[in-house]
Amino acid sequence: MKILQVVESLAPRYGGPSVACPAMCREFARCGHETAIYSTDADGGGRLDVPVNLPLDGPPIRGVRLHYFHAWSFPPLYKFSPPLAGALRKTASSFDVAHIYSLYGFPTAAAAHYCRKSGVPYVIHPHGSLDPFLRTHHALRKAAYSRCFLPTIFAGAAAVMFNSAEELKLSRDAPELAHLDDPAGNGPSSVIVDVGVEEIFFSGPSEGVRHEFREKYPEWRGRRLVTYFGRLNFKKGLDILVAAFCAVAREQNDLHLVLAGPDGDGYGEKIRRWLGDAGMLERATFTGNVAGAERVALLQGSAVMMLTSYTENFGQAVAEAMAAGVAVIISDRVNIWPEVERARAGLVVPCDDDAAAAALRKILESPEAAREMGRRGRELALARFPWSAVGRQILAVYEKMIERSSRRRGMATSRVAASV
Template sequence: MRVLQVIPDLSPLTGGPVTALKALSRAQAALGVQTTIATTDHEVDKTPEIPGVSIRVFPCRWEKWRWSPGLAHFLKNNVHKFDLVSIDSLWRHTTHEAAKICRADGIPYVIKANGMLEPWSLAQKNWKKKPYLRWIESSALQNAAALHAASEMEAVNSSMKAWNSSVFILPIGIQGAPLADPDLFLRLFPELADRQVILFWGRLHYGKQPNLLIEALQLISVRHPQAFLVMAGPCEVNYLRRLKALAHDLGLSAKILFTGFLPPRIGRSACRAASVFVLPSLQESFGVAIAEAMAEGCPVVVSNRVGIAPAIDAAGAGLVTSPTAEATAAALSIVLDDVFMRTRMGQNGRRLASTEFAVEQIAARLRDVYVDVIASERRSSCWLGTSTSDDGSSVLGSLQNSTERPYS
């Protein structure tokens, strides 16, 4: 099987989608799937190397849209050589161009929306997304052989089913590895020794509510004087300035560390050093960083808007709360109060990550879906409405709020 993966970029700053694709492509190659990645050089200094995977990188001429004439030329001349094309993300030239060429060449393609069809995401910059979805992205979605949801929550809450009747649910896989050394992170930040580290690891974006964590820290600082908030991830300059101003206004500047981007090895070490990982997002189709934190045995506190929150709750790997400062603070206080609870949650999370989110398992199941797509069949249990989701709950055959296409 020859599969072409098209993604806007492979920049580490992009976060979860890039981390996931690197791990998935390596696992697919190990299964004998001939995998090629086509992408742009946006924010990439050096092309990464993935064993068994061919990576083609083309100059990005318009960063915002990831417009790349070189990539478009490659797709036009090579898409017909593949059995299937997998397209990552929406709102990018890479998606529009790949889908258009696949349709012209009669090659089936799958789109992974990364939560971009969920209501909260569609509401952001609505004035741009509404016409774009109607006049440009609609053809890509309607004519795809399938749409990939990373969680049942994404499939149910998003408008996927409104655009395409073929939707499958498959979690994002993470690369297994020996437990990281917590001292690697602590040697870089020795001031965190003997602290109860509350870790946020990921892009500091308003949708993930890092501001809420600062407010939550204030609410628990008296009860937990050793609590220290680590914000680990890239951030837009003006937003970072606002976060630091908020910390200053609340008198918390000495209890919050903004590390900037952490490479994966250091990030995993941070998860090992942390007392708890927290993500109070307003929307998260999956949550790669959460799965990686659980793989390191770190208990988690997440909002009920996170795609894998039901699995976390069922496994006893952490606490699920509403996305408010008060609820998040209460959950953090419970976890920080009880070392035995943290140990138990960490063990449960590591078990969940290794059994449900191991990339080798995910790659094998995705290969089965690809076989279905190529053969125009529906044998895999991942198809929406044919079986159960990964946490054992029923996959709904009809979706909420999907009676009409948004912006159609």
């Protein structure tokens, strides 16, 4: 199978797709499928330091052809890229299927357009963009884009991919999805597929890596770590997390907050002010993005991982924490929450400071119960989230899309022949 992935950017500041897309493509390559990623060099108001308009084959994604195309830096959210459009116009027809990430940007509109023209079936992957909470953010820009592009984009899609049943449920009333799962087959079908977790979260890093990583942060010695993974961003509920941590840290002197993630839009300054006003800034560490073996080392050295987001289409960091055997505290807006609750792998709370603080106290007061949560979470992750399992599910979706597209083309050809 020849698979095209179109993702607006692989810069860490953009979160989920920048991690999930390369990992998924590695799994496709391992299974023997020919895979290409088309992306841009957009990185906020700047650019990634990558070669553009040249196919890269090998590291950092072995077995996958990676193409970066230059994008205009203004407007930064739209990622307008004539070179990307040109490449899609020339090459879209050479692929069997396309996977298009996100909604509100030029790469999505361009990829959908050229796939439709070439008769290539494509799946749209909103990554939470249709959540009611996010629909109100940049509402005017999104309304204009929706009016101009989204009806055609969704009408031409073979499928719309969601990462949890909760994400699909919350997105159902979006006007753009009016024809989703139409009984007459006049719209795209919905599919639900988990986000995968890399093998290293299950196997863990070496003792040497764990030791070297901890040595970078001497302020952590003798401390119990409350860890957050993700972008420093308004939607992540960090106001709730910081308030809960400060309330409990006033009672327990050995707590330390670790905020591990890129600061894409200066939101970290707000967090520093909140911590400073509470007298807790010295009991927090901003590590920036932490990846690979060090990310696992940080998780395994944490007392608990917290994610109190206002919206989260899945919660990849939560799945990673469970794979590493760490108890989690998450909000009921992190859409993996039903799975966490059913597995008793952590505590689920509303988006409320006091509720989050109470959950943190409960975890910290019973280390044995927390270890048992971690064990159950690891069992869930092993059963559901290895990329080998998730990759098979996505490949099955692609195969159905191709089969459906071929059947429709055959029917259209038959109708034309009958009319002659």
